[in-house]
Amino acid sequence: MLDGKLITFEGPEGAGKTTVLAIIAQRLKEKYKAILVTREPGGITISEKIRDIILNPDHIEMNEHTEALLYAAARSQHYFEKIEPSLKEGTLVLCDRFIDSSLAYQGYARGLGIDNVRKINSFAIGDKLPDITILFDLPPEIGLSRITANQERENNRLDQEHLAFHQKVREGYLQLASKDKERIVIIDANQEITKVVEDVWQALLKKLI
Numbered sequence: 001m002l003d004g005k006l007i008t009f010e011g012p013e014g015a016g017k018t019t020v021l022a023i024i025a026q027r028l029k030e031k032y033k034a035i036l037v038t039r040e041p042g043g044i045t046i047s048e049k050i051r052d053i054i055l056n057p058d059h060i061e062m063n064e065h066t067e068a069l070l071y072a073a074a075r076s077q078h079y080f081e082k083i084e085p086s087l088k089e090g091t092l093v094l095c096d097r098f099i100d101s102s103l104a105y106q107g108y109a110r111g112l113g114i115d116n117v118r119k120i121n122s123f124a125i126g127d128k129l130p131d132i133t134i135l136f137d138l139p140p141e142i143g144l145s146r147i148t149a150n151q152e153r154e155n156n157r158l159d160q161e162h163l164a165f166h167q168k169v170r171e172g173y174l175q176l177a178s179k180d181k182e183r184i185v186i187i188d189a190n191q192e193i194t195k196v197v198e199d200v201w202q203a204l205l206k207k208l209i
C-alpha cells in the first residue's frame, strides 16, 4: 500500500494544466508537507531526453507506434525512479499529464486503439492508475488560440496537428472520463483562470478528505 496519492492533470494543449497546477501546488503546500510536482513525458533525466525525441518538431517521420512506445518508456522510468518512491514516502504527487494522455492521443486520436495502448502501458508500469485525475475540458480551438498567443511556450510536434486531431483528443478524453467517473473529474477549462483554479481546488478537496 502506498501512503501518498498520485494526482494527474490532463487535457488538450492550452487547456491551462501547467498554469493551474502551479497555483494548486502552492495552495496545497499550506496543507500538506510533502508535495512533488512533476510532468510527462519527462520528470527525470532519462525521460526528459525521451521527451526531446518525441516532441522535436523535426521528427516528422515518427510513426504512431514509435510515439506510443516512447511515451510508455518515458513513463516507466519516471514512475519507478521518481513517482513510486515519492508515493511510498507519503508524498502528494502532482503530475502534468500521465497515462490518459497516451490513451486519448495515441490510443483514440491516432487510432492505435485505447486497449492496445493500455497494454503497452501495462507492460511499462503494471496496472497502476492515478488516484485522482483532473480533466481540463474545452473546445480545442480555444486551447490552440491560447498557445498561439503565448510566444514564450515551446512549439512542439503535436501542436502542429490539425484541428480534427485535437477534436478527437477531446472525444477520447471524454470517453475515458465517462468510463471512470470515480477517478476522472471533468473541469470546464473554458472559464476565467481564477474560476478554473477554484473548481479544481474544490474537486481536490472533496477527493482528498
Ligand SMILES: Nc1ncnc2c1ncn2[C@@H]1O[C@H](COP(=O)(O)OP(=O)(O)OP(=O)(O)O)[C@@H](O)[C@H]1O
Residues within 6 Å of the ligand: 011, 012, 013, 014, 015, 016, 017, 018, 019, 020, 146, 147, 149, 150, 189, 190, 191, 192, 193, 194, 196
Ligand atoms: N482559463 C484561462 N483563460 C485564459 N487563458 C488561460 C487560461 N488558462 C491558461 N491560460 C493561458 O493559456 C496558455 C496555455 O496555458 P498552459 O500552458 O497552462 O496550458 P497547458 O494545458 O499546460 O498546455 P500544454 O498541454 O500545451 O502544456 C498560457 O499562456 C496561459 O497563461
Ligand SMILES: [Mg+2]
Residues within 6 Å of the ligand: 017, 018, 019, 096
Ligand atoms: Mg503544459
